[in-house]
Structures are given as structure tokens and as C-alpha cells.
Amino acid sequence: MHGDVLLERSTRRQAGGSAETVERLAGQRVSAAVRRGKYLWLAFAEGRDESLLVHLGMSGQLRFQGADAISGGPAATHPADGGPVPDTESHLRARLRFDDGSELRFVDQRTFGYLLATRLVPTPDGGPGGLGSPAPVLPAEVRHIARDLLDPALEPGTAGRAALVARIRTRRTTVKRALLDQSLLSGVGNIYADEGLWRAGVHFERATEALTRREVARVLDAVAAVMRSSLEVGGTSFDALYVNVNGRSGYFDRSLAVYGQAGRPCQRCGAIIVREHFMSRSSYRCPRCQPVPRSSPRRRPVQVTGGAGRAFGTG
DNA sequence: ATGCCTACCTGGGAGC
DNA sequence: TGCTCCCAGGTAGGCA
Numbered sequence: 001m002h003g004d005v006l007l008e009r010s011t012r013r014q015a016g017g018s019a020e021t022v023e024r025l026a027g028q029r030v031s032a033a034v035r036r037g038k039y040l041w042l043a044f045a046e047g048r049d050e051s052l053l054v055h056l057g058m059s060g061q062l063r064f065q066g067a068d069a070i071s072g073g074p075a076a077t078h079p080a081d082g083g084p085v086p087d088t089e090s091h092l093r094a095r096l097r098f099d100d101g102s103e104l105r106f107v108d109q110r111t112f113g114y115l116l117a118t119r120l121v122p123t124p125d126g127g128p129g130g131l132g133s134p135a136p137v138l139p140a141e142v143r144h145i146a147r148d149l150l151d152p153a154l155e156p157g158t159a160g161r162a163a164l165v166a167r168i169r170t171r172r173t174t175v176k177r178a179l180l181d182q183s184l185l186s187g188v189g190n191i192y193a194d195e196g197l198w199r200a201g202v203h204f205e206r207a208t209e210a211l212t213r214r215e216v217a218r219v220l221d222a223v224a225a226v227m228r229s230s231l232e233v234g235g236t237s238f239d240a241l242y243v244n245v246n247g248r249s250g251y252f253d254r255s256l257a258v259y260g261q262a263g264r265p266c267q268r269c270g271a272i273i274v275r276e277h278f279m280s281r282s283s284y285r286c287p288r289c290q291p292v293p294r295s296s297p298r299r300r301p302v303q304v305t306g307g308a309g310r311a312f313g314t315g
Numbered sequence: 316a317t318g319c320c321t322a323c324c325t326g327g328g329a330g331c
Numbered sequence: 332t333g334c335t336c337c338c339a340g341g342t343a344g345g346c347a
Contacts, residue, residue, distance in 0.1 A: 009323095009324090037341090038340085038342085055342085056340090056341085057323090057341060057342080058324085058339070058340050058341055058342090059324090059325080059339085059340070059341095060340095108324095109326070110323085110324045110325050110326085110339085110340095110341095111323080111324050111325075112323065112341065112342080113341090171316090171317090172316080172317075173316095173318085177317090177318085180341090182341090189340060189341070190339090190340070190341085191340065236340075237340095238339080238340080239327080241326090242340075279318090280319080280320070281338095281339085282338085282339090
């Protein structure tokens with residue numbers, strides 16, 4: 001493959017800038033694609049310890065364009081429903097071109113994401129969350145990122161899952177902080193944390209050390225179930241900019257129980273969903289299904305406007 | 316070790 | 332219509 005970088009900022013973590021990124025991936029063949037949370041990397045077939053690391057940031061995406069779609073001009077229709085494909089060309093930041101004419105495009109509206117050609121290094125236990133699984137190689141920049149919750153090594157019943165539950169319980173923090181802590185597990189962001197906690201009926205500010213093993217397991221199972229159902233429908237898209245590798249919007253926003261649902265009734269008990277400030281962002285919960293723990297300070301509620309309580313997205 | 320804050324960006328929607 | 336304000340899917344880094 002060969003690459004070109006359209007926005008220098010997208011290779012800002014590369015010491016030699018875009019020129020170095022482009023040079024290091026030139027002529028390489030991809031042998032594997034691996035993901036941990038918003039990080040993913042393409043391992044190269046030649047020079048076995050080289051890879052291209054991609055961090056998606058807040059708005060990054062990789063979109064695959066087959067050779068036929070490219071030679072036939074820009075794809076004008078949605079493959080499944082014939083509708084228009086969202087125009088994300090203005091946010092195209094880099095492109096990987098393959099020998100057969102296909103392309104992998106890095107599109108990133110907010111430019112928090114980046115590309116980095118980097119070396120894979122052995123990590124004896126796979127890094128945090130890697131217990132109980134074979135030793136993989138990882139980009140050095142990702143060694144502090146734990147395995148994704150959907151990683152087979154963290155499935156229920158594995159040693160990795162048991163170790164994760166134990167680690168969460170020894171942390172002196174709150175359960176949502178733990179879910180978002182990339183050194184414990186990855187793949188869980190603000191949306192899936194809130195949704196999982198609602199399913200499990202746990203307030204985001206429960207102290208992890210006060211949770212039983214069973215409660216931690218219930219939370220992890222709930223979050224993983226949310227992630228799986230979301231994957232089935234293509235992820236969560238609030239607007240046409242968020243699409244999958246084929247350019248399709250996800251539909252999981254239709255299934256959100258609490259996230260972005262302030263002012264609406266809880267699907268389970270009918271109580272009104274509330275939005276609160278937590279960790280400089282928003283947390284949503286059902287006040288009845290997820291009652292405030294006795295030991296926690298009450299959160300400042302956020303003024304809800306317009307019934308739906310959503311000031312963003314199209315829902 | 317943990318938590319809190321800011322910074323990095325672009326763009327959409329609400330409200331005036 | 333156009334301005335200003337607020338908000339957003341994530342993470343790194345600095346400081347208490």
C-alpha cells in the first residue's frame with residue numbers, strides 16, 4: 001500500500017511528520033488488524049515489528065472504498081437502502097491506497113485522532129487486562145491501554161475477566177470512572193458506560209471497593225451486552241457524520257435507554273431520566289433504578305430544556 | 316494513586 | 332440573518 005496525508009496535524013505524533021508516516025508504510029502489506037477501544041493498528045507483513053497505529057479520537061473513522069466504487073466515481077447511493085452516502089470528504093485527512101485500487105480513508109472531523117507508523121514491541125502479559133492470555137506484541141504507545149471489554153481474553157469465565165473484576169474492586173474510585181479507565185479496560189466510552197450502568201441498575205458514583213464481585217460482574221456483563229447490541233445495528237450515530245467502515249450510519253441511538261434521554265420516562269420504571277455533570281461531561285441515569293448511594297455527594301442536575309433534553313444531534 | 320482541570324478541534328443547534 | 336453560547340463520541344498532561 002501507499003499512503004498520503006492531507007492534513008499534517010493528523011500525523012502530529014510522528015516525529016518526522018507526515019513524510020515519515022508515508023515513507024514507513026510505503027510498499028507494506030497488511031497482515032492483521034487489531035483494536036483496543038479507539039486505538040487500532042494494522043500490522044505489516046514485511047518487517048514484522050512495524051505497524052500503522054490509528055487513534056480515532058472523538059470523531060475519527062476509517063472508511064473502506066472498494067476499487068469499483070472509486071473507478072465509478074464517488075459512491076452516490078447507500079448500498080442497502082439506496083439513500084445518499086453522507087458527505088465526509090471535507091474531513092478526509094489521510095488515505096491508504098492498495099494495489100487493487102481500493103482505499104482505506106481516514107476521516108476525522110474534529111482532528112483529535114491521528115496516524116502513527118510505529119514499532120510493535122513484545123509485552124509479556126499483553127499489558128493491563130492481558131492476564132491469562134498469550135503474550136502479544138503491541139505498539140509501544142498502546143501498552144497502557146487495557147484489552148477491549150469484548151476481547152475474547154476478557155469473556156466471562158476467563159482468568160482475564162476474573163482478574164479484571166478483582167482489579168476494579170481494589171481501585172478506590174467510583175464505578176463509572178473505573179469503566180472509563182483505559183488502564184483497566186477499553187472500549188467503553190461515555191455512552192456505553194451510562195447504558196450499561198442503567199441496565200445493571202447501578203449509580204455511576206457507587207464506590208468500586210463497596211461493590212461485590214457479583215455486582216461488578218453484573219455491570220461488566222451489562223456493558224458488554226450493550227456494546228454487542230450496538231454492534232449488531234452498526235453502532236451509535238447521532239448524525240450522518242458517524243458511520244461505519246462502509247459509510248453507513250449506526251442505529252443504536254434508537255435503542256438508547258438513558259443517554260441523551262433526559263426528561264423522558266425510564267423504559268423500565270417510568271421515572272424521569274436525569275442528566276448530571278460528572279467528570280466534566282454528562283451522565284444520564286434513572287433516579288429510581290439507579291438511586292444515589294448513601295456515601296456520595298449529590299450531583300448538580302442540569303437544566304433540561306425542550307422535553308427531549310437533547311441540545312445536540314438529530315436523534 | 317487518584318482526581319480535577321484544561322487543552323486539543325470542528326461544527327451543529329438553540330436562543331436572542 | 333447572524334451572532335454567541337453550549338455541547339459533543341476521547342485522551343494526554345499538568346498539578347494538587
